[in-house]
Amino acid sequence: MKVLLTGCSGFIGRHLFRCLGDFARYDVTCAVRSLSIIPAKNEILVEGLRGDTNWTRALKGQQVVIHLAARAHVAKDGMVDQHEYSQVNVAGTVSLARQAVAAGVKRFIFLSSIGVNGNLNSRPFTAADQANPAEPYAQSKWEAEQELWEMQRGTGMEIVIIRPPLVYGPGAPGNFGSLVRWIEKGLPLPLGAIHNKRSLVGIDNLIDLIIRCIDHPAAANQVFLAGDGEDLSTTELLRGVGRAMGKPARLIPVPAGLLQLGATVLGKKAMAQRLLGSLQVDISKTCELLDWKPPYTVEGGLRRCFEPTD
Known part of the structure; x- marks a missing residue:
């Protein structure tokens, strides 16, 4: 083809x-x-x-x-x-x-x-x-x-x-790349008590879905939401990135409301929204219609971000 x-x-x-x-x-x-x-x-x-x-x-x-x-x-x-x-x-x-x-x-x-x-x-x-x-x-x-x-x-x-929601993977740009750099530098982050829920999609899961859509008959004339099928808080994501990197995530438990207030004062409301707010995705239609499931868990996808490449 x-x-x-x-x-x-x-x-x-x-x-x-x-x-x-x-x-x-x-x-x-x-x-x-x-x-x-x-x-x-x-x-x-x-x-x-x-x-x-x-x-x-x-x-x-x-x-x-x-x-x-x-x-x-x-x-x-x-x-x-x-x-x-x-x-x-x-x-x-x-x-x-x-x-x-x-x-x-x-x-x-x-x-x-x-x-x-x-x-x-x-x-x-x-x-x-x-x-x-x-x-x-x-x-x-x-x-x-x-x-x-x-x-x-x-x-x-x-x-x-x-x-797709936020796409992560080895060398990912944007917000995920920023999180990786924060952990890599060992910066203390006031994000240790965030209880939001965010859906993500690992690059390997997204690629697998795109390939499934190339010639699957049921994909024709459909809208599909992509995701890993697992939701994490920002705190959980940062800890997961740290484990995958083999570095501690230095997280300080500051209440989300206080962070939101500070971000508003500093003109960083949009950034705070991405870090503190919830954005969940239901991929049940994608999985059922295409007989598909994400091949990698979030833990596995994060681990693959930092595996040595040939």
Whole structure:
């Protein structure tokens, strides 16, 4: 099966490309903006991800598109550039999907975000919940999803949407990378008494799910939430990272309410929300419809983050 993969140079894309190479039935081409990111025979050069990008060469003969490429963090003078999100995450995605239809692609897999559901919850999110994106990045993903569904209704190309929460793994950027650096430096952290619940997904579990969606019949025209199937508090996560690293997590038990107040005063409310708030994901639909379960526990996934590589 011929598969076009975008976002090959990113954290998820690099892992997915390596794993797809273990399956003889997949012939993978990576769309890249600069050559020599991966083996040359698997690369094809494209000029970014915009509404006017020409995907003709990359899409020729492809049966499935896995679209990971996106603009994740954009800021100008400390302000989010909504136009950039719209140009890349919405217009770029829609243009690629339209050209995929014209090229005869059967299935389009789109990596979205749990942020489409929202940032906080009092009960686990499900794929059937009404969308409630609270940030510009999540809003752009939601708009792209809507455009894809409209296209599916008009063309019949199969759409699969996957919404992951925070993705962790070896070399993960973003919030998880920050947690790792805090533990690695031995910094004392006032996060020893946090009783929230957060769903995460290990990179190996997410990759396994994406691969399952490539040709599983039941995946067609569905939204799937990704996750490890286990929820942890921020305190539990930090302790788990410390155990996996073989370093103690130096956690001071400060009440969450006091931390929230301090963060608000310092203008760090969004950071506090990620550390102190709850965000749980119900993956029962994903598991039941695809006959799938996460191959790694959270403990196993964290351990794999720090295992020596060849």
